[in-house]
Amino acid sequence: MTDATVPAVLAELAALEDPKARAVNERHGDDHGVNLSRLRAVAKSLGTNHELALELWASDDTAARLVAILVSRPKAFDEAELDAMLREARAPKVRDWLVNYVVKKSPHAEALRLRWLGDADPHVAAAGWALTADDVAKRPELVDLDALLDTLEAQMKDAPAATQWEMNTCLAMIGIHHPDRRARAIDIGERLEVLKDYPTPPNCTSPFAPIWIGEMVRRQG
Template sequence: MVEANVDSVMETLAAMEDPKARAVNEKHGDDHGVNLSKLRAVAKELKKNDELAVKLWNTGDTAARLVAILIMRPRSYDAQHLDAMLREARVPKVHGWLVNYIVKKSKHAESLRLDWMNETLSYIGIENEDLRPRAIDIGNRLGVLKDYPTPPNCTSPFAPTWITEIVARRAGA
């Protein structure tokens, strides 16, 4: 049985490091060498444990973050925490598992989906002149954050407004 503390979990994961698994994982953009079946077995022994999950996540180690995701309870995290975690998840497997195992099962799934889609759409429109008209059109059709109260001298998060404002600022700079 795996002892439930960060050091022992990290030691267990280090002992599972396999060059063949690392080579396969690196082909997919991941940076760990732990067989996923063995990693899942570690998480199963640990059971659900949000306190340990946060500590494992904070190591920044990919295998530790995957274990953390498997021992998290989706309802234990607010939207801001989930958003911050997703932005920290630079490895495809961590990103995918976080979205599929935690975010999708949380009560914040829909609001985060809208925020992330709106932000992505806005950046596509800002950064890609050829796609800008289409991004603005999609933003208008979706209407995400259209009625969001925006203080004076701030840019609205409504994609068409956001795109137009940032492009105009850059052109004037």
Template structure:
């Protein structure tokens, strides 16, 4: 399919209701309002993309950008392009899910995640923490440097109170991911979760208060799913 055809398909799949939902989460125009499930169905028709994904991103359309992040071949993406996408991902579904999960699958996932968490731009820093959490979710244990994860958690806990609201939320999610996917860190993360319970985060969606976020790790442990890996970052 050509880029023009993909854009036409996305436009046809859009709805007013989904546009309203996406706008409530920060999406900006141009925007079709396509459900992620419908994007995945379209992906089965287009297959993996390369140059077409870059064109879709450069269209500036929010749905086209999310689809590009779903469809592009991770190994095709250069550091330069991944940095550009992280910088331009201007709403949290795109920065913390679409782009972050793509970056985690690329050969540059861990190093770019580490780079991005130092950014002064909130969307880039959020993308960084989400990338690192996604990277841990599917990488084999032998690839994970536990000491690095431990150092990141210490850095996170010492700085989280000074961070803006959305970034606090994403950092809390990293604690849960580290505890869930790195068994050696589960006890450490559970202890951090307890200490973060009084951290203030203004609700960004239903079920996103700190107690509800940190209780996720306890639930994962109770279900016996600590250390259960995903097949890939993008899902």
């Protein structure tokens, strides 16, 4: 796109609005109607443009914020900016992309992980647990696995839904990636029964930690 301005991007996104996509997205709490493949194509046409990203984010439009995440420079945000952005984000997809596409690539990821864990806002705490699950799998030297298991055992059952989902992911990552803690992770999952009855489509793995762990370990051979 040659005319890389906020009004031009908003106009292009508005032209891509699809009522069927909106209906599907709204069932998941996302208030926009743009097919994500088409949204990614808009972002690709813009290229990396951090200043535009800041302006798109400030528009408070969900589709524009998703584009903003894709065209931003993750390392250009400071810790306070990322903290404020997460707390401002309303839509689940915006929070998810912000954590996975920006925060995880930021030099402030570990500071934010520690800052967000235990936050009173369940969505902020969920982001902290998502970053912790990532550390468990990729940078275990940054975390105390036994202390995490203690916390999960004590708090996951009664955690708010958003936080509970990411805590459960963390439990599964411990069981999948750390054989010496696998039995305890499975035992905690079996006793707490978090997401045991979660509806799972055919050919998909259940998020119930004992099943999830068992399936991923089986695939590892």
